[in-house]
Amino acid sequence: xEVRRTTVRDMRRSNRSVILTSIYREGPLSxxxxxxxxxxxxxxxxxxxxxxxxxxxxxxxGSVESEGGRPRVLLRVAPTFRYVVGAEVGETRVRVELFDLxxxxxxxxxxxxxxxxxxxxxxxxxxxxxxxxxxSGVRSGQILGLGVAVSGVVEDNAVVDAQTxxxxxxxxxxxxxxxxxxxVHVDNGANMLGQAEMWFGAGRGATEAVVALVGSxxxxxxxxxxxxxxxxxSSAGEWGHMTIVYGGRQCxxxxxxxxxxxxxxxxxxxxxxxxxxxxxxxxxxxxxxxxASDSEPAxxxxxxxxxxxxxxxxxxxxxxxxxxxxxxxxxxxLLGEKYLDELRAEVGxxxxxxxYAQVSLxxxxxxxxxxxxxxxxxxxxxxxxxxxxVPASR
Amino acid sequence: xEVRRTTVRDMRRSNRSVILTSIYREGPLSxxxxxxxxxxxxxxxxxxxxxxxxxxxxxxxGSVESEGGRPRVLLRVAPTFRYVVGAEVGETRVRVELFDLxxxxxxxxxxxxxxxxxxxxxxxxxxxxxxxxxxSGVRSGQILGLGVAVSGVVEDNAVVDAQTxxxxxxxxxxxxxxxxxxxVHVDNGANMLGQAEMWFGAGRGATEAVVALVGSxxxxxxxxxxxxxxxxxSSAGEWGHMTIVYGGRQCxxxxxxxxxxxxxxxxxxxxxxxxxxxxxxxxxxxxxxxxASDSEPAxxxxxxxxxxxxxxxxxxxxxxxxxxxxxxxxxxxLLGEKYLDELRAEVGxxxxxxxYAQVSLxxxxxxxxxxxxxxxxxxxxxxxxxxxxVPASR
DNA sequence: GAGTCTTAGTTCACGACTTGGAGGAAGGGG
DNA sequence: CCCCTTCCTCCAAGTCGTGAACTAAGACTC
Numbered sequence: 001x002e003v004r005r006t007t008v009r010d011m012r013r014s015n016r017s018v019i020l021t022s023i024y025r026e027g028p029l030s031x032x033x034x035x036x037x038x039x040x041x042x043x044x045x046x047x048x049x050x051x052x053x054x055x056x057x058x059x060x061x062g063s064v065e066s067e068g069g070r071p072r073v074l075l076r077v078a079p080t081f082r083y084v085v086g087a088e089v090g091e092t093r094v095r096v097e098l099f100d101l102x103x104x105x106x107x108x109x110x111x112x113x114x115x116x117x118x119x120x121x122x123x124x125x126x127x128x129x130x131x132x133x134x135x136s137g138v139r140s141g142q143i144l145g146l147g148v149a150v151s152g153v154v155e156d157n158a159v160v161d162a163q164t165x166x167x168x169x170x171x172x173x174x175x176x177x178x179x180x181x182x183x184v185h186v187d188n189g190a191n192m193l194g195q196a197e198m199w200f201g202a203g204r205g206a207t208e209a210v211v212a213l214v215g216s217x218x219x220x221x222x223x224x225x226x227x228x229x230x231x232x233x234s235s236a237g238e239w240g241h242m243t244i245v246y247g248g249r250q251c252x253x254x255x256x257x258x259x260x261x262x263x264x265x266x267x268x269x270x271x272x273x274x275x276x277x278x279x280x281x282x283x284x285x286x287x288x289x290x291x292a293s294d295s296e297p298a299x300x301x302x303x304x305x306x307x308x309x310x311x312x313x314x315x316x317x318x319x320x321x322x323x324x325x326x327x328x329x330x331x332x333x334l335l336g337e338k339y340l341d342e343l344r345a346e347v348g349x350x351x352x353x354x355x356y357a358q359v360s361l362x363x364x365x366x367x368x369x370x371x372x373x374x375x376x377x378x379x380x381x382x383x384x385x386x387x388x389x390v391p392a393s394r
Numbered sequence: 395x396e397v398r399r400t401t402v403r404d405m406r407r408s409n410r411s412v413i414l415t416s417i418y419r420e421g422p423l424s425x426x427x428x429x430x431x432x433x434x435x436x437x438x439x440x441x442x443x444x445x446x447x448x449x450x451x452x453x454x455x456g457s458v459e460s461e462g463g464r465p466r467v468l469l470r471v472a473p474t475f476r477y478v479v480g481a482e483v484g485e486t487r488v489r490v491e492l493f494d495l496x497x498x499x500x501x502x503x504x505x506x507x508x509x510x511x512x513x514x515x516x517x518x519x520x521x522x523x524x525x526x527x528x529x530s531g532v533r534s535g536q537i538l539g540l541g542v543a544v545s546g547v548v549e550d551n552a553v554v555d556a557q558t559x560x561x562x563x564x565x566x567x568x569x570x571x572x573x574x575x576x577x578v579h580v581d582n583g584a585n586m587l588g589q590a591e592m593w594f595g596a597g598r599g600a601t602e603a604v605v606a607l608v609g610s611x612x613x614x615x616x617x618x619x620x621x622x623x624x625x626x627x628s629s630a631g632e633w634g635h636m637t638i639v640y641g642g643r644q645c646x647x648x649x650x651x652x653x654x655x656x657x658x659x660x661x662x663x664x665x666x667x668x669x670x671x672x673x674x675x676x677x678x679x680x681x682x683x684x685x686a687s688d689s690e691p692a693x694x695x696x697x698x699x700x701x702x703x704x705x706x707x708x709x710x711x712x713x714x715x716x717x718x719x720x721x722x723x724x725x726x727x728l729l730g731e732k733y734l735d736e737l738r739a740e741v742g743x744x745x746x747x748x749x750y751a752q753v754s755l756x757x758x759x760x761x762x763x764x765x766x767x768x769x770x771x772x773x774x775x776x777x778x779x780x781x782x783x784v785p786a787s788r
Numbered sequence: 789g790a791g792t793c794t795t796a797g798t799t800c801a802c803g804a805c806t807t808g809g810a811g812g813a814a815g816g817g818g
Numbered sequence: 819c820c821c822c823t824t825c826c827t828c829c830a831a832g833t834c835g836t837g838a839a840c841t842a843a844g845a846c847t848c
Contacts, residue, residue, distance in 0.1 A: 004412065005408075005409055005412055005432050005433050005434045005438075005806095006400070006404070006405045006408040006409055006412075006805095006806090007405070007805085007806060007807085007833095008402070008405065008804095008805060008806055008807090008832085008833050008834055009806090009833075009834090010400070010405075011400045011401070011402065011404070011405050011805090011833090011834060011835080012833080012834065012835095014399075014400045015399055015400055015834090015835085018398065018399055018400075030796080030797095031796075031797065032795080032796060032797080038399050039399050040399045040835080040836095041835065041836050041837075042796085042797070042798085042836095042837095043797095043798075043799080043800095043835070043836060043837075043838095044399075044834085044835050044836075045797090046796095046797060046798055046799090047798085047799095047834090047835085049797095050798090065844085065845095067794080067795070068793080068794050068795065068844085068845065068846090069793080069794040069795025069796065069843075069844065069845080070794080070795050070796040070797075070842060070843040070844055071795090071796080071843070071844065072795085072796065072797095073796080073797085153748060161748065207626075208625055208626040222713075222714075224618060224623060229618060229714075230715070231602055231714050231715025231716065231749070232601075232602040232715050232716055232717035232752055232753075233715060233717075233748075233749070233752045234715070235715045235746070235748055235749045235752075236713065236714050236715040237713065237715075238712040238713060238715075238746055238749065239712070239713055241712050241745075241746055242709045242712055242713060243638055243705040243708060243709055243744050244637055244638065244640050245639065245640040246638055246639045246642070246656075246701070246702060246705055248640070253746060255708075255743065255744050255745075256744075257705075262640075307640070308640060311637040311640055311651075314637060314649075315636045315637055315709070316713075318632040318633070318635050318636055319616075319630065319631065319632060319633055319636060319710075319713065320616075320623075320625050320630050321624070321625025321626050321627060321628070321629045321630040321631075321632075322625065322626055323626035323627075349649065350637050350649050350650075351635075351649075352629070352632055352635055352647060354547060354555065354627075354629055355625070355627070355629045355632065358626055358627045358629075359626075399835090400834095400835090401804095401834085401835055401836080402803085402804050402805050402806095402833090402834060402835060402836090403804075403805090403835090405804090405805060405806080405834090406804075406805065406806095409805090409806085424825080424826095425825075425826065426824085426825060426826080434806080434807095435806065435807050435808075436807095436808095436825085436826070436827085437806075437807060437808075437809095437826095437827075437828080437829095438805085438806055438807075439826090440825095440826060440827055440828090441805095441806085441827085441828095444827085459815085462815085462816070462817095462822085462823050462824065463814075463815065463816080463822080463823040463824020463825060464813065464814040464815055464823080464824050464825040464826075465814070465815065465824090465825080466824085466825065466826095467825085467826085789848100790847105790848095791846105791847085791848090792845100792846085792847080792848105793844105793845085793846075793847095794843100794844090794845085794846100795842100795843090795844090795845105796841100796842075796843080796844100797840100797841080797842070797843095798839105798840075798841070798842090799838100799839085799840075799841090800837105800838090800839085800840100801836105801837100801838095801839105802835105802836085802837095803834105803835100803836090804833105804834085804835090804836105805832105805833080805834080805835105806831105806832090806833085806834105807830105807831085807832085807833105808829105808830100808831090809828105809829090809830095809831105810827105810828085810829085810830105811826105811827085811828080811829100812825105812826085812827075812828090813824100813825080813826075813827090814823100814824090814825080814826095815822105815823090815824085815825100816821100816822085816823085816824105817820100817821085817822080817823105818819100818820085818821085818822100
């Protein structure tokens, strides 16, 4: 129950946002189609669109024949109106990518990092930013914002606690802002990958969904009402540390029986090793080996993993009743590519009939490099929400 | 990312709603306080309040001295502007209560029911409605709406699937609407109890919360952003059938290892019985007996129950990061009254440090009779959302 | 190739809205 | 009785979406 006043200005902004969002999300549209979709009057659509065109946010893009009369003029968000930058901060590298508003990659920069201290990361992100700006030839005033994805809990768009990086209350947004004039947004990596899948991948069209990521660790992004759910203090979605075997295996979080300890790649390989399986090479190679093996212990471990993972999904299905679950993460994809049907069937054994019948389980479509893409959508979300108004500064 | 146009009429309605909601939820307020809270201009507050007073929704309620100048006139929602009715449909009885807008009970009617067929329930709800209307002397045109709480999944405010009642796709709202002119709202019982706790009980002030109900079965109401989260098709919150012991005890839902099979009163007593405990009397008496017993098996069972329940809470804490968990349900209250501290400590063992530090675990304050109260808030929510505009009909 | 039909988009007067500022109302203090 | 402070209301100004009338732009007809 939100309580916010509305002024006549808010109305204008809101309607600009409605129009701009429709054009952006639902491809080129004519004014006439906009009046239908938004239920605004033709007069208002015309008026608002004219304003957006004057400002350069929207442009005409050919026309399409109508049903016998004057052709409809198609409108799209001008891809080169502004540009956005997305950065992915991993444990071993920083990747920075620059996109136009149609989310075409115009430039990319990767930096390996040795020790992921905040200072190091800030330095590499800023260097990457300079690199992609220079490489793309985009003037920095044309850049709408920099979205940064970090694997940790991000509160208030700014402060990061990341156990894997050893960070505690790092004011990353503020640190980055010291080195650039471009507006900075920071968010959690899993949420950003989820965001990318929801906008451009397997989540398109869904409003209630879960993007489940299974890699070495296990996490998820919850999507409620079309946008990511953050909980009270931004740490919602910690699906990997859900207790699934009470009193079971020790998890690296310290608790017993977490889902991650059973279906995270590390946990799976540990179980395989204990069952007498042969684990060699790096984690990913070993995981592939496990899936390829037709030995008896391998089959058991894989079957068990599917069972545990299905129970984890079922818990999501029961608790949040999503319309779609999108499985991703490198281990999740490897498993899913081979055993998606088994997984679906197994979820049915653990979930309640009704919500199970309403959910579809699908695989991520974008691959694991979409994190920077997701991060780059942060400034775009901002733009759409503001109805295309860009900060007056600079 | 919602897309809805805004007109100048919406603006008015929205601002009326903001003012009315503030007055309703934050007690008597003066116009001056309203300008501060809503950030509307004094002129608009005055204008809107005048309108609300003319219509009778709001009334002046004394004045309070200001800081040296003209005293502030307090405003409140007129308790007798309209009335609301809440109904609780249980397996063995139907309870109907009539409230004024201040949620004082003016009349109550209970009907035992033998076989909870839809027809029977509809009949008893309508009879209860007549009874409370007659007993209270309220004209039926003054009744804003009838909220009905059913223990089952309620889609679109209307259609009910309830396994415990043996109902499948029962159009309860439509059936009730045939027997009365009063607008009917139907929702899930757990959500309604949660709603009551959020507005008038242990949930006040929280916006991200979970109301966990432990009785013979186990369920919950998820609250996100101040209102109940329903998921894709209204069945969110099925916390009881979360797998918590993979491959564990058989649950009545058919799956293995559900939380309900361990912490639902029925499951607890089954475990007690298997451990050699003495279970007699009805379920509730037996449960009280278990808690009162100082035998060795009883102590073990209770300790285990606390452990399982804590793991269930921890899963909620990790996944949805609530600021508050409110424990209710008759068994939950019995357990909580005696072992709340142990429960809190145990949750810490299963949950991640960060979200655990952000959540508070408290007991329900309203008792189990608050379901009808919660149901009666449905029409009130409607009224507040519409800014006090009542349907013109009748 | 002029006229006509159909659909798309635009212009404009109108009513509804919020707002800032001026002014009135209501109490206390000298 | 006057002045001060604070709360509240009235009014002119500015903004916005809307419906109706109007223009634009193709296709179709004869």
